[in-house]
Amino acid sequence: MSVPGPRRIRSVLSSAALVIASLQVAQAGDQVQGDETRFETPAGTIERCVKIAPVPQGTYSKSDRKTESDYCSIDFYAPAVALCPKTWSTSPGMMIYDVASGPYASDRAAFERNACKEGKSARNLAGDTLAKYKVTMNQSGTSGTFSPSPLLYYHFSRYFGTEVLVPVAVWRTMDSTLHAAEVARPGLAISGHNRSARMNHEGWRYLVAADEKPQSYTPVDDLFTADRTQIYGVLLNSPGHRYGSEINGTRKSGWGKGQNNDFQKTPAFLALRSPAPLPQAIADGLSEGRKDPQISKDLGPDVTPAQMAFWMREISEIVLLDFIFSQQDRVGNIDFTPYYYWVEGDDLKHKKAKHHEPGDGSVPQAAILLRRTNLNDNDAGGRVQYANFAKSTKMLEKFRHFDAGVYRRLMALNTDLAAQGPVYQWTENSFGLTDRQVQQVVKNTQLATDILRATCDRGELIFDLDPRMFLAKGSVTPQEVSCDGN
Missing domain, CATH: 1.10.1070 (Phosphatidylinositol 3-kinase Catalytic Subunit; Chain A, Domain 5)
Incomplete structure (x- = not known):
């Protein structure tokens, strides 16, 4: 998962962000419970990221908890962070890129103006992909998405202790006015040139209308916080x-x-x-x-x-x-991710195939390649x-x-x-x-x-x-x- 570590996180946070790390709250907006991190937007709105409380009797790895914390450290408005509309596939979303390095180093506006229109290829112009932001969208002509769903899958997979790999997800709000300006209107304009993504384009059309007038989306509680000033969704990453x-x-x-x-x-x-x-x-x-x-x-x-x-x-x-x-x-x-597996004594070992080959010193020559399901x-x-x-x-x-x-x-x-x-x-x-x-x-x-x-x-x-x-x-x-x- 290409989520930045602590040093990278510090580079993508703006000094204006108000971050309350691991603040335990009884209720973090709209009945979502967990540890809350807050950010102050350029417009003065307080946005929230919530790490949902662990499921009772669930088993989480250190990587799970670190990834949750990394997601809740991303400031959407930091100079080294760029936001692009996801204009491919069927559902609209927001891609979040680290632009601290690369051809648009720390030039957020230029990246969003020039690179976002490249669609999936925009990630090749960024230093890293930080996360994807998905919101609910269930309107006529769109592909069905419901933002609590990835959270349910993440936490219940840890309850069951599944072998299938389910990505970490956290809950996040975003100022609807800024969402419209930064992502929704550009998404509508860019997706309009792609005939194969008709449902994606329709999704952006509904999001632009909702950002401008929340009550135009039904049911409005599926997309907006109770005060109707922010949309909410989930942050996750889904390589494979x-x-x-x-x-x-x-x-x-x-x-x-x-x-x-x-x-x-x-x-x-x-x-x-x-x-x-x-x-x-x-x-x-x-x-x-x-x-x-x-x-x-x-x-x-x-x-x-x-x-x-x-x-x-x-x-x-x-x-x-x-x-x-x-x-x-x-x-x-x-989806799948390929791994090499081998037996070492009484233990079963594995390494991600992307970074290793049999006989390279870290993976034995006799290791077998398996596709693990994502x-x-x-x-x-x-x-x-x-x-x-x-x-x-x-x-x-x-x-x-x-x-x-x-x-x-x-x-x-x-x-x-x-x-x-x-x-x-x-x-x-x-x-x-x-x-x-x-x-x-x-x-x-x-x-x-x-x-x-x-x-x-x-x-x-x-x-x-x-x-x-x-x-x-x-x-x-x-x-x-x-x-x-x-």
């Missing part, structure tokens, strides 16, 4: 490469249920559906999946059993999270109005392999939510969700629990999705798990 049909499916059946059914014909999903022991399920999934020429081509000639074991675990987690949060836009949006695009969940395709296409019902730890966590989560325990209270108070949105999480968790427990009760769920053990030992002994999770 997009999978082809080998994971995202062929999508030949069209958007909606069609492509979600296509997704279930990928090799890893087919292996998850197989009642055979893990090695045979992997072989069966690969054999069946390769019958589709496009999938076979995108897989390439060599897919190791270890790669399939990781894919199976990661996809099972993706489906569970998408089911709980009613995600409507997953297929086609699954769940980067998580902004179309959490709303009651979204279509839950994991639910409507019965993905969970088809699983015959699952991880024991994730299963136990799901059972415990369901018990907590039903009893309105600590995780329920945290969910209700941390994200600014409505009662209906919280209850959707509760109901979907109950349904996911019922589905997987019924499969377990029938003796059809094998708890063997331990890809690290599979890679290190070559096999996995299925765990004995009580179906009630105890």
Whole structure:
């Protein structure tokens, strides 16, 4: 993740910024709770960045917490920070660049005037990409995005202890007048020249109108703070490469249920559906999946059993999270990062492939290359109005392999939510969700629990999705798990 360290952060903060580091607050605007950092804008508005309180019983790495702090140290108006509208893909957003170095060194205005119009290529003219800022956008002709969704995915992935890599996210406000001048109006102008990004252009059109007149956006609370002077969204970064049909499916059946059914014909999903022991399920999934020429081509000639074991675990987690949060836009949006893995004594080691090669002194010659899945695009969940395709296409019902730890966590989560325990209270108070949105999480968790427990009760769920053990030992002994999770 290209987030600056402490020294870089100091270089991108303006001296005018009012920063209250790690100030614990009971409520940080619009029911979002956590540690708050404040910034004073050139117009005198106080903007806020909030690190959501950790989920009870969640496990966070030092990198997670550092990245949260780094995001909440970025001053949008510092001379060495440039803001560009994201005019590619379907949803509008804001790219935040460090311009302390590079051809536009400390010339924020020149970068925004000349480089932003280059779209994705603007990042090549900056010293670094600090973060991406995403806000809610659900209007006619736009792509559905809901800013609390990436926060839900981030924190609940740490509750479940997922293998799939979910990016860190923090909550952030921005003065709507400055957003209009710095980003929204330029975004509308630039996106208007790109016919392939019609939904992106429509999103900018609605944002310009909303910045000028908040009540023009419905529901206004989804986009604006209670005083209507600031918009709010999330800061995150989502590096990675997009999978082809080998994971995202062929999508030949069209958007909606069609492509979600296509997704279930990928090799890893087919292996998850197989009642055979893990090695045979992997072989069966690969054999069946390769019958589709496009999938076979995108897989390439060599897919190791270890790669399939990781894919199976990661996809099972993706489906569970998408089911709980009613995600409507997953297929086609699954990414990966390549890593080298090797066994050293009793430990499994890894290094990011971008910076290393086998035999380079830090990675052994015998290391194997694996694609680890990134769940980067998580902004179309959490709303009651979204279509839950994991639910409507019965993905969970088809699983015959699952991880024991994730299963136990799901059972415990369901018990907590039903009893309105600590995780329920945290969910209700941390994200600014409505009662209906919280209850959707509760109901979907109950349904996911019922589905997987019924499969377990029938003796059809094998708890063997331990890809690290599979890679290190070559096999996995299925765990004995009580179906009630105890």
